[in-house]
Amino acid sequence: MSQSTSQSTSQSTSRTINTSAQPEHPALAGYGWDAGWQAEFLRATADPAAAGPDPLPGRVVRVDRGQCDLVTPAGTLRADTEYVVPRDPMRVVCTGDWAVVDATGTPPYVRTLLPRRTAFVRSTSSKRSEGQVLAANVDHALIAVSLDTELDLGRIERFVSLAWSSGAQPLLALTKADLVPDEATVAHLVADAESSAPGVRVLPVSARTGAGLDPLATVLAGGTTALLGQSGAGKSSLANALLGYRTQRVQAIRDQDGKGRHTTTTRNLLPLAVERGGGVLIDTPGLRGVGLWDAEEGLGQAFSEIEELAADCRFQDCAHEAEPGCAVLAAVESGALPERRLHSYRKLLRENTRLAARTDARLRAQQRKLFKQRQELGRHLGERKRGPRRKA
Missing domain, CATH: 3.40.50.300 (P-loop containing nucleotide triphosphate hydrolases)
Known part of the structure; x- marks a missing residue:
């Protein structure tokens, strides 16, 4: 084994063995740095060839046109974000991100982002199937x-x-x-x-x-x-x-x-x-438009009382429209559930489904199939109401 290889292995090992220790960089503690972020940083910098000679952790405090300001153990730095390829709009550097920073570059630059724990995402105002991360x-x-x-x-x-x-x-x-x-x-x-x-x-x-x-x-x-x-x-x-x-x-x-x-x-x-x-x-700036983005789970929590009622519906796939044995409609009729809440739930659920269909071909096909089935059912009910046609 060459000396350089031995040094690389030693450095890599030293960056990965102390993941349960107290987090380094106490200057970042006030910005949310903890043992979990320390462990993620050590994983991201385990390979010195990829991480650079002296990588620093940093939290993004502001983003501005291909650059961002980060608070690091060395103080506040302005760094380029071009190294983080923004082909995926969900991985663009965002305020609140934790990053690996190469402070030796001229100018300094962000090498990679640490995995996000949470991300507040809305759909873009355009008709493209993209999300916009507002905060991480x-x-x-x-x-x-x-x-x-x-x-x-x-x-x-x-x-x-x-x-x-x-x-x-x-x-x-x-x-x-x-x-x-x-x-x-x-x-x-x-x-x-x-x-x-x-x-x-x-x-x-x-x-x-x-x-x-x-x-x-x-x-x-x-x-x-x-x-x-x-x-x-x-x-x-x-x-x-x-x-x-x-x-x-x-x-x-x-x-x-x-x-x-x-x-x-x-x-x-x-x-x-x-x-x-x-x-x-x-x-964050004031938001005039707040489009849903992959919000099915969030809708379930925001309308938790409807989700609980739905568990008692006769049909597992009940749409709470006119199905017999619908516990949700029964709650509306009794006054236990405000009708406005159900209308809002339906509206947001439809919006979320439409948005999801933009990026999911199988879901689009399912929606088309369901639409055709409803059309066929409508024709069938219409014919039953009108009665059989008389022969001339």
């Missing part, structure tokens, strides 16, 4: 919903479905609670939001008065949180309050239609106030 490695998806306008329960259900699908824990922040005239009304709005988001904690907050911020910060402490919501939902004000310093500019909503202006234009990962428990926040 997120523990909580904090959905901001403003109380200065009527609650859009359907939009809440859409955001919650995507949050569950990402693998993160959704959390609803009802912002601008100080604009609601009395506590009884706030309690009523919280109950409405809770009914549209089973299993999701709902907290009314006010960035102006500070009400509700302490319990919210307690939930988020120490983890990575993606802040999501429409423009005008008060995301920037909430971000400033949680961060403990003014980092995002705040704009008023438009008077004529109550819609917000885009204050945040990039996705930035920022450290939360230490006195509130620490952690990091990924502030």
